[in-house]
Amino acid sequence: MTESKPVETWLTDMDGVLVHEEHAIPGAAEFLAKLQSSGKRFLVLTNNSIYTPRDLSARLLASGLEVPEESIWTSALATAKFLDSQRTGGTAYVLGEAGLTTALHEVGYVMTAREPDYVVLGETRTYSFEAITQAIRFIENGARFIATNPDPSGPSPAGSLPATGAVAALITKATNVEPYFVGKPNPLMMRSALNRLEAHSETTVMIGDRMDTDIVSGMEAGLRTMLVLTGSTRPYQVDRFPYRPSRVVDSIADIVDLI
Template identity: 45%
Template sequence: MIKMTEQEQNLRLLEELRGKQGYICDMDGVIYHGNRLLPGVKDFIDWLYKNNKRFLFLTNSSERSPKELQQKLERMGLEVDESHFYTSSLATAKFIHSQAPGCSAYVIGAPGLVNALYDVGITMNDVNPDYVVVGEINSYNYNMIIKACQLINKGARLVATNSDMTGPSDFGIIPACRALVAPIELATGRQAYYVGKPNPLMMRTGLRLLDVHSEDAAMIGDRMDTDIVAGTESGLMTCLVLSGVSTLENIKEFSYRPSIILEGVNQIPE
């Protein structure tokens, strides 16, 4: 039996990746950094459309609504329909609504999260809410931490949009949602329930929106601890791109491996 070389193995895996019907893609570190489009992304999107692929941008970023994400890409020169976006804010709102319809929440987060909660009938309450909900926010401060701790100690349940400790930006790696939740968890002794990737809830929703079986789909992301583990546990082929957080050096820390590693999505189009 002739053993394939590493290069031949990578080419075979790349062809397998290209043959999938559906793609779940992260955004930060895969499509852009901040307001900068990453190399080859336009070619990748054109390839998806040209080959009639089904694709969904499944992002743990909770700050923007699908419409805002669609407009952000439009400003960068990419035209993608709003239906191709699903965020951790939408997943969080859906989860809380399924647990306690008509409940109220004290929210530490950006408009994308607040609007998602409003849309499913969850009202804002800073006196006796059912939930304290935390997502990414630029104006995070000590008073918010104090208020959240007081409400949780009174009985509110703690939910967070995603478990990312850090994220990529124009300025390098910056703190993300879990870093904001950590002081509240430490001060109250309560563990937040994290809704976004790698929670299977969000991945199952993504596959339903794609209407593709897990065996015919691939997860493309830049993080081993959210994207790749989420894809692995959901039965998808996984593609790690080195354009974001994870590097060839730090993937050695994890017991699982992506199916294929690429420099970026620019390597996917034929």
């Protein structure tokens, strides 16, 4: 990196940067080992709100990547932190799985189906028409609408799956109420990660594979950004965006020597 201030902290996306469909991307293990041996502070970021950091740490380990659970920051954790800052000890009707409910419980939120302060939508593999209908009615009655991230779809071995953004669009269509999305590309996700590490934006780099989430949110949070070409964004697409990453590299393997 050519900037005057040395890099002290690293943030990196997970899917498309470190792993692809649960297989480690070449260079990812070396990158993580170099971070840990150097003593640099880092967090692995993900919009996935299904799993707890402990779950994700175990899943990464199964892929051959060692990441302690305290070094994983999810959109569920960022959402819980945001809600705690807005209304401490509030109540929520939650559509989501353990990653989200655990994060909310840990900040003192109560899950309820009686006049909740918030409807909180996260990713799940078992969306229920009954639960979505209940969420719509709570929002119509005044509950505030929060969603962990705007991703419309996610990958699976069989093809795309509807994700949080798609279900949020359904609820918005029914209620005419837009959710507040906490996860990427909201720079709030980056800010909450920086706060978790007690880090400064001027000495932090964000690594991602998507121009429209990782790179734009990192840029808007004042971070240096690095795009890897092992995930969603293809080389020919980079110039189509009105903003650019600080650097474009083929893969995470090209970043090891920069730490």
